[in-house]
Amino acid sequence: DIQMTQSPSTLSASVGDRVTITCRASQSISSWLAWYQQKPGKAPKLLIHKASSLESGVPSRFSGSGSGTEFTLTISSLQPDDFATYYCQQYNSYWWTFGQGTKLEIK
Amino acid sequence: EVQLMESGGGLVQPGGSLRLSCAASGFTVYSEYMNWVRQAPGKGLEWVSVISGADNTHYADSVKGRFTISRDNSKNTLYLQMNSLRPEDTAVYYCARKVEDDDWGQGTLVTVSS
Numbered sequence: 001d002i003q004m005t006q007s008p009s010t011l012s013a014s015v016g017d018r019v020t021i022t023c024r025a026s027q028s029i030s031s032w033l034a035w036y037q038q039k040p041g042k043a044p045k046l047l048i049h050k051a052s053s054l055e056s057g058v059p060s061r062f063s064g065s066g067s068g069t070e071f072t073l074t075i076s077s078l079q080p081d082d083f084a085t086y087y088c089q090q091y092n093s094y095w096w097t098f099g100q101g102t103k104l105e106i107k
Numbered sequence: 108e109v110q111l112m113e114s115g116g117g118l119v120q121p122g123g124s125l126r127l128s129c130a131a132s133g134f135t136v137y138s139e140y141m142n143w144v145r146q147a148p149g150k151g152l153e154w155v156s157v158i159s160g161a162d163n164t165h166y167a168d169s170v171k172g173r174f175t176i177s178r179d180n181s182k183n184t185l186y187l188q189m190n191s192l193r194p195e196d197t198a199v200y201y202c203a204r205k206v207e208d209d210d211w212g213q214g215t216l217v218t219v220s221s
Contacts, residue, residue: 001168034206036152043201044152046209055209087152091206094165096142096154 002026006088006099012107017078021102023071023088032092035064035073038101039084047086048073078104109133109210111202116215123192123219129185129202129212137180140205143187145198146214155200156187170196192219 003026013019023033031051036044046055048064051071061076075082083106088099115127129141143155156166156176164176175188185202199214 038152043211043214046206049207089152089206094140094157094159094163095167096144096157096206098152098154101151 001095002029002090002092002097004088004090004097004099006102008102009100010103010105012105013078014107015078015080019075019078019104021073021086021088023066023073023099025069025071025090025092028068029090029092031067032090033064033066033071034089034091035062036087036089037082037084038087044087109204109208111204111210111212113200113202113212113215116200116217118218118220119192120221121193121219124188124190125192125217127187127189127200127202127215127217129187131183131185134204134210135180136178136183136185141176141178141185142203142205143176143185144201144203144211145196145217146201147195147198150198153198158185189217192217194219 005024007022033051035048037047038044047058047062052064063074065072083104086102090097110132112130119125138160142157145153145155158164158176173191178185197219199216201214202212204210
């Protein structure tokens with residue numbers, strides 16, 4: 001099974017900050033990596049798929065990079081609406097695996 | 108407009124059974140990869156099961172042998188039959204299409220407790 005290790009688990013930051021979340025796969029998943037944002041009581045919302053493809057309608061301050069086993073999600077300038085929990089997800093095979101999540105909190 | 112709507116959640120005793128439904132509109136579940144994902148209270152996302160376009164099914168180890176995914180094309184609905192339920196199965200259950208579609212339901216809460 002492919003394991004996804006996401007860090008940090010919690011991130012405290014301020015509006016305007018640049019933040020980076022990292023996700024590591026236990027084996028190569030090529031670029032089959034997605035990033036989601038989730039707010040309390042809501043379904044996850046897709047931000048990025050195929051490691052770096054920005055989903056339509058998602059602000060350009062979000063970006064993704066990486067391939068193989070190392071991936072990052074970067075938010076270039078945090079906005080108040082960005083404080084939420086973020087998950088990486090591999091979909092290299094018929095089953096999905098999610099990272100443990102990163103809760104982005106207001107400092 | 109694509110919509111997915113889960114139903115069938117509720118309170119069930121350990122060892123009991125429940126069937127979740129995911130009614131789809133705006134597309135046909137037939138021939139689509141469809142998934143179930145769950146989220147325990149205050150915890151992260153956990154993939155549960157998938158059914159492929161060719162009706163191949165796969166399950167997370169945590170539910171293998173207890174849960175069964177299926178679909179009824181005439182009703183355009185996906186199902187998850189859950190047997191031998193355990194307290195650790197308590198979660199919000201979401202149905203979802205393939206990643207690039209980013210179509211998820213609103214979730215249905217399953218609580219396994221005596």
